[in-house]
Amino acid sequence: MDLVFIAQDCINGVLMGLIYGLVALGLTLIFGVLKVINFAHGSFLMVGMYVAYWAVTLSGLHPYLALVIIVPAMFLFGYWIQNLLIRPIFIAEKNVREPITVIIVTTGLWYVLDNLALLVFGPDYRALAPNPLKGQMLEFGEIFISVPKLYGAIATLATAGGLYLFLQRTRLGRAVRATSLDREAASLMGIGQWKIFNIAFGIGTAVAGISGAVLTPFYNVYPTVGIPFDIKSFVIVVLGGLGSIWGALVGGVIVGLIESVGPNFMASTWTEGIVYALFLLVLFVKPSGLFGQKQDW
Amino acid sequence: MALLDIENVNVAYGDVQVLFDLNISVHEGEVVSIIGGNGAGKSTMLKTISALMQSSSGSIMFDGKPMHNLPPEEVVNHGLVHVPEGRRLFSLMSVRDNLLAGAHNKKAYAVREKTLEEVYTMFPRLEERQDQAAMTLSGGEQQMVAIGRGLMACPKLLMLDEPSLGLAPILIAEIFRTIRAIADKGLTVMLVEQDVKHSLSLSDRGYVLEHGRAAMEGAANDLLDSPYIREAYLGI
Numbered sequence: 467m468d469l470v471f472i473a474q475d476c477i478n479g480v481l482m483g484l485i486y487g488l489v490a491l492g493l494t495l496i497f498g499v500l501k502v503i504n505f506a507h508g509s510f511l512m513v514g515m516y517v518a519y520w521a522v523t524l525s526g527l528h529p530y531l532a533l534v535i536i537v538p539a540m541f542l543f544g545y546w547i548q549n550l551l552i553r554p555i556f557i558a559e560k561n562v563r564e565p566i567t568v569i570i571v572t573t574g575l576w577y578v579l580d581n582l583a584l585l586v587f588g589p590d591y592r593a594l595a596p597n598p599l600k601g602q603m604l605e606f607g608e609i610f611i612s613v614p615k616l617y618g619a620i621a622t623l624a625t626a627g628g629l630y631l632f633l634q635r636t637r638l639g640r641a642v643r644a645t646s647l648d649r650e651a652a653s654l655m656g657i658g659q660w661k662i663f664n665i666a667f668g669i670g671t672a673v674a675g676i677s678g679a680v681l682t683p684f685y686n687v688y689p690t691v692g693i694p695f696d697i698k699s700f701v702i703v704v705l706g707g708l709g710s711i712w713g714a715l716v717g718g719v720i721v722g723l724i725e726s727v728g729p730n731f732m733a734s735t736w737t738e739g740i741v742y743a744l745f746l747l748v749l750f751v752k753p754s755g756l757f758g759q760k761q762d763w
Numbered sequence: 764m765a766l767l768d769i770e771n772v773n774v775a776y777g778d779v780q781v782l783f784d785l786n787i788s789v790h791e792g793e794v795v796s797i798i799g800g801n802g803a804g805k806s807t808m809l810k811t812i813s814a815l816m817q818s819s820s821g822s823i824m825f826d827g828k829p830m831h832n833l834p835p836e837e838v839v840n841h842g843l844v845h846v847p848e849g850r851r852l853f854s855l856m857s858v859r860d861n862l863l864a865g866a867h868n869k870k871a872y873a874v875r876e877k878t879l880e881e882v883y884t885m886f887p888r889l890e891e892r893q894d895q896a897a898m899t900l901s902g903g904e905q906q907m908v909a910i911g912r913g914l915m916a917c918p919k920l921l922m923l924d925e926p927s928l929g930l931a932p933i934l935i936a937e938i939f940r941t942i943r944a945i946a947d948k949g950l951t952v953m954l955v956e957q958d959v960k961h962s963l964s965l966s967d968r969g970y971v972l973e974h975g976r977a978a979m980e981g982a983a984n985d986l987l988d989s990p991y992i993r994e995a996y997l998g999i
Contacts, residue, residue: 654844
C-alpha cells in the first residue's frame with residue numbers, strides 16, 4: 467500500500483468530513499435552542515440543493531455568489547416552518563420541555579417535502595449547469611485536491627466561525643444562547659422565546675441552504691438526496707456533542723475520515739459499521755458527546 | 764396612584780386555585796415585603812405579575828398600564844423585572860454575558876456599559892469573575908449575578924423571589940444589605956421572602972400571604988411587632 471494513497475484519502479476525508487459537519491451544524495444549532503431533533507433536516511438540505519440548483523440555473527451565477535439568494539430564502543423558509551408548524555405544538559404542550567410530538571411533526575415534514583420535490587421536479591438526478599467548478603482539481607505532485615470540496619471545506623469553516631462570533635458577540639446571539647439554557651429565565655429578561663425559536667430555526671435552515679450550495683457543484687440533486695445526509699448528521703452531532711458548533715465539525719471529520727481512509731483496510735461497506743460502532747461507544751462512554759457540555763436546567 | 768396595582772387577581776393551576784381575589788399595591792420608592800409560608804402563593808403571585816402565568820380574572824396595572832394581557836418579554840420592557848426563585852442563571856454563559864443578557868430590552872441595551880459598571884461597583888467580586896461560567900460560582904455569588912442581571916434590565920420595580928434561598932447566614936445578611944442599598948438609590952423593590960425577620964426589617968411595608976389571600980398588611984415595623992406574626996412566623 468502506498469502512503470500517497472493514504473494521504474490522498476485523508477485529505478478527501480477531511481474535506482468531505484467538514485462538509486458533513488456543515489450539514490450537521492444546522493441540525494445541532496436547532497437542537498441546541500429548541501431541544502428537539504429536527505428529522506426534516508435532510509429534507510431542508512434537499513430544498514437547499516434545489517434552491518441552489520435553480521438559483522444557479524436561472525441566474526447563471528457562480529454557485530457561491532448565488533448564496534446571496536439562497537441564504538435569505540432558506541432563512542425565511544425555516545423561520546416560517548417553525549412559526550407556523552412547530553410553535554403551535556410547543557404552545558399546546560407548554561408544560562413539556564422537549565415535546566416528542568415535534569419529532570413526529572418534523573418526520574411528517576420530511577415525507578411531505580421529499581414527496582413534494584418528487585411531484586414537482588420528478589425523480590431525475592440533476593447536475594448543476596452551468597457549473598464553473600465542475601471536475602476541477604488542484605495537483606500537488608501525486609496528490610489531487612478536488613476544488614469544489616476544498617471550497618466547501620472553506621465555506622464550512624467560514625460558516626462555523628461566523629456562527630460562533632454571532633453567538634458570542636452579538637446581542638441577538640447572546641439572547642439565543644440564553645434561551646437555549648433557560649427559556650423561562652430568558653423571557654424574564656425580555657427575550658421572547660418564540661422569536662428566538664423562529665430565528666434559530668431560520669439560521670439552521672439557512673445553514674442547510676449553504677450546504678446545498680456547497681454540495682450541488684459536485685453532488686447530484688434528487689428528491690431523496692437528504693436522507694443519507696440526515697442520518698449522517700444525526701450520528702455526527704451525537705459524536706461531537708448536541709448543540710456544539712466545533713463538535714459538529716470534529717464529528718464530521720471523524721466520519722469523513724473513517725469513510726475515506728477505511729476502505730484501504732476493509733471492504734468499504736464495513737466503514738459504515740465502524741461509524742455506528744463509534745456512535746454507540748460514545749453514547750455508552752460519554753453520552754454528552756466529545757464536545758458536549760453537561761447542563762442542568 | 765400606586766406604581767403597581769394588583770386588583771382581585773385569581774390564579775389557578777388547572778383545577779387548583781392558588782390565588783384568591785388578591786389585592787396588593789406598591790408605591791414608587793417603597794420596599795414591600797411579601798411574606799408567607801411554603802405554598803402560600805408568593806411565587807405564583809410573582810409569576811403572574813411577570814406574565815409567566817395567566818390570571819383567570821383581575822387586573823395588574825403597572826405605571827398606569829395593564830400588564831395582564833402582555834407576554835413576559837414585553838412586561839420587562841415596561842420596567843417590571845422579576846428575579847426568579849433559585850436564581851436561574853444561564854449556567855454555561857460567563858458572568859458578564861449573563862449580566863448583558865439582562866440588558867436585552869432596547870432601552871437597557873443602549874446604556875448597558877454604564878449599568879454594567881454600576882453592577883460591578885456594587886458587586887466587585889463579579890467583576891473579578893466576569894469571564895467565569897456562571898455555574899462555577901458559589902451560591903452567594905450566583906445570587907449577586909441574578910440580582911445584577913435584573914438590574915441590567917433598568918427596572919422601575921425590581922421583584923425578588925427568595926434571594927436568601929439556600930445561602931449561609933452570613934451571606935443572607937450581605938444580600939439583604941445589598942437589597943437595602945439598591946432601594947436607597949431610589950429603586951422600588953418588592954421582596955418575596957420566607958426569612959420574615961430580615962425582609963420586614965429592611966422594608967417599608969409588608970403583606971402576609973396565607974392560602975392565596977392577603978391575610979394582613981401594614982407598615983413593616985407594625986407587622987414585626989404584631990403578636991400574630993411573632994408567634995406564627997418568628998416563633999417568639
